[in-house]
Amino acid sequence: MSTGILGYVTIFVLAVFVGYEVVSKVPSILHTPLMSGSNAIHGIILVGTMIVLGNAHGPAQDALGFVAVLLATLNVVGGFVVTDRMLEMFKARPGGARAARPSAGSTGGDVSAGGAGDSGAGGGAGA
Amino acid sequence: MSRGTATDLVYLIAIVGFILALKGLSSPRRARIGNLAGAAGMLLAVAWTFSLPGVYAHEHNLLLMIIAIVAGVAIGIPAARLVKMTAMPQMVAIFNGVGGGAAALVSITEFLAIGGKSIAVYKIFEVLFGVLVGSVSFAGSAIAFAKLQELMTGRPITYPAQQPVNALVGAGILAIAIATLVTASTPLLVALLVLSLVLGVIFVLPIGGADVPVLISLLNSFTGLAVAASGFTLNSDLLIVAGTLVGASGMLLTRMMSQAMGRSLPNILFSAFGSVVTASGGESLGDRSVRSGTSDDIGVLLAYARKVAIVPGYGLAVAQAQHTARELAEALAARGVEVYYAIHPVAGRMPGHMNVLLAEANVPYDQLLEMDEANPQMATTDVALVVGANDVVNPAAKTTPGSPIYGMPIINADQAGNVVFLKRSMRPGFAGIDNELLYDPKTTLLFGDAKDSLTKLVAAVGSA
Numbered sequence: 001m002s003t004g005i006l007g008y009v010t011i012f013v014l015a016v017f018v019g020y021e022v023v024s025k026v027p028s029i030l031h032t033p034l035m036s037g038s039n040a041i042h043g044i045i046l047v048g049t050m051i052v053l054g055n056a057h058g059p060a061q062d063a064l065g066f067v068a069v070l071l072a073t074l075n076v077v078g079g080f081v082v083t084d085r086m087l088e089m090f091k092a093r094p095g096g097a098r099a100a101r102p103s104a105g106s107t108g109g110d111v112s113a114g115g116a117g118d119s120g121a122g123g124g125a126g127a
Numbered sequence: 128m129s130r131g132t133a134t135d136l137v138y139l140i141a142i143v144g145f146i147l148a149l150k151g152l153s154s155p156r157r158a159r160i161g162n163l164a165g166a167a168g169m170l171l172a173v174a175w176t177f178s179l180p181g182v183y184a185h186e187h188n189l190l191l192m193i194i195a196i197v198a199g200v201a202i203g204i205p206a207a208r209l210v211k212m213t214a215m216p217q218m219v220a221i222f223n224g225v226g227g228g229a230a231a232l233v234s235i236t237e238f239l240a241i242g243g244k245s246i247a248v249y250k251i252f253e254v255l256f257g258v259l260v261g262s263v264s265f266a267g268s269a270i271a272f273a274k275l276q277e278l279m280t281g282r283p284i285t286y287p288a289q290q291p292v293n294a295l296v297g298a299g300i301l302a303i304a305i306a307t308l309v310t311a312s313t314p315l316l317v318a319l320l321v322l323s324l325v326l327g328v329i330f331v332l333p334i335g336g337a338d339v340p341v342l343i344s345l346l347n348s349f350t351g352l353a354v355a356a357s358g359f360t361l362n363s364d365l366l367i368v369a370g371t372l373v374g375a376s377g378m379l380l381t382r383m384m385s386q387a388m389g390r391s392l393p394n395i396l397f398s399a400f401g402s403v404v405t406a407s408g409g410e411s412l413g414d415r416s417v418r419s420g421t422s423d424d425i426g427v428l429l430a431y432a433r434k435v436a437i438v439p440g441y442g443l444a445v446a447q448a449q450h451t452a453r454e455l456a457e458a459l460a461a462r463g464v465e466v467y468y469a470i471h472p473v474a475g476r477m478p479g480h481m482n483v484l485l486a487e488a489n490v491p492y493d494q495l496l497e498m499d500e501a502n503p504q505m506a507t508t509d510v511a512l513v514v515g516a517n518d519v520v521n522p523a524a525k526t527t528p529g530s531p532i533y534g535m536p537i538i539n540a541d542q543a544g545n546v547v548f549l550k551r552s553m554r555p556g557f558a559g560i561d562n563e564l565l566y567d568p569k570t571t572l573l574f575g576d577a578k579d580s581l582t583k584l585v586a587a588v589g590s591a
Contacts, residue, residue, distance in 0.1 A: 019375030031478035054183035073199025
């Protein structure tokens with residue numbers, strides 16, 4: 001890669017601002033799912049552990065790399081599955097509370113259809 | 128398009144997925160789809176990494192990689208699927224801790240791989256940061272798990288000379304870090320790893336059970352930063368951006384969570400809660416009497432009320448009583464009593480925990496009122512039924528400036544006509560503070576497990 005250390009620092013600083021802005025308004029009921037969801041995202045360390053294990057030399061590095069990949073995989077799958085389970089609980093929200101609105105008939109239909117599709121996709125992403 | 132460009136592009140798509148995930152998780156409507164966008168980004172990034180030409184040097188490394196990933200999936204999915212909803216906070220702590228551990232291991236292994244004195248000083252700095260922060264997150268999460276799982280006491284743990292010991296460990300880490308920067312010595316790095324683990328433990332020990340969720344959020348943010356540090360070490364834009372996103376958003380989330388509790392982050396982290404409490408609680412409230420009632424008395428009170436507020440807390444979650452609470456609400460509704468649930472933002476052990484549990488028990492969403500919606504209704508409510516909650520209805524938060532929870536917004540159960548507490552014992556809540564409301568003449572207590580008590584109340588309401 002051509003980017004030098006300053007390039008990486010630039011990316012880092014910009015990412016700080018994006019990270020801060022993107023969650024600036026969260027209702028308190030979503031604090032736990034958001035924590036769990038961002039927990040899954042730092043599971044991206046899995047890509048780093050793969051690179052490290054792939055290029056490991058000797059038993060010590062092999063062992064460290066192996067444990068690292070295992071832990072990172074746990075972080076990724078556990079993080080996304082737990083978050084999805086939490087959010088599953090919220091799926092009745094739009095249909096339930098706002099069903100009184102005249103236009104809610106079609107909206108409710110969309111939501112439940114989306115919900116069914118979601119659980120299928122969730123299984124796919126997990127595997 | 129060259130392979131390198133294609134990789135950058137795929138990783139960029141993954142990063143967009145992560146940003147959409149964080150954005151989506153900020154609103155109930157798009158939360159689930161957001162999480163799936165993040166998962167899709169992750170799957171894409173990992174799958175593409177397999178196809179990179181330089182990803183493995185030897186066949187056996189690829190084999191190890193596949194075994195580790197398969198094992199991780201085989202353990203992780205059942206663990207995450209089978210865990211009870213009440214144990215979710217612990218699970219988040221564990222999955223966060225292993226991420227921090229992985230980041231620390233990446234930094235160490237890469238240090239060993241580059242090896243020797245040829246390594247640039249700024250590279251060593253990145254490694255040190257990754258090892259330090261990743262290990263603190265790993266060890267801290269382990270202790271947080273033990274506290275929430277009740278493998279150890281949830282009370283703040285304090286010991287003599289705590290501050291000097293902490294300062295000593297901190298100074299030791301600083302000294303070793305500087306020495307490692309100069310010498311690039313592997314034994315010193317191992318010493319730093321060990322001391323960082325110790326720091327993680329002693330950092331978390333004095334934090335009380337009620338504050339552990341905020342702590343987990345902070346450690347989550349730390350893991351993000353450790354991942355970003357690994358990204359610097361490995362020259363990976365993907366890790367830097369994803370780790371930093373989590374680090375920054377996690378820091379903000381931690382602040383929002385402590386604000387919801389009406390406290391500052393330093394106050395949560397560094398004031399050993401329990402010691403203050405016993406001092407202020409002991410003198411004012413001696414052997415004052417409380418009134419306890421039978422389930423039949425309370426059943427009648429509820430059955431002939433016009434409006435009942437159920438205020439759930441962690442005791443309800445731990446007794447798995449959310450379904451029984453719904454049965455009681457339905458029994459009351461069948462008699463024409465208006466029932467609603469008043470949910471404190473930090474009721475339970477994590478913000479939003481109570482909403483998730485009650486939704487699991489199929490409680491209609493329109494009966495769940497957030498604190499700001501519920502409080503104006505309290506004055507016209509006949510009975511506030513407090514199930515396994517304590518601190519979130521403690522008037523000391525409004526009236527006693529010296530109290531550790533002073534300033535925390537509470538559910539105004541004290542404004543209801545009658546207050547009924549379902550409690551296991553007279554033991555104070557997590558914060559360890561006595562609750563004036565328990566001694567109020569309009570308060571009745573029913574001792575026992577929340578689920579048993581609710582079951583009795585359902586029967587009592589039925590025969591009333």
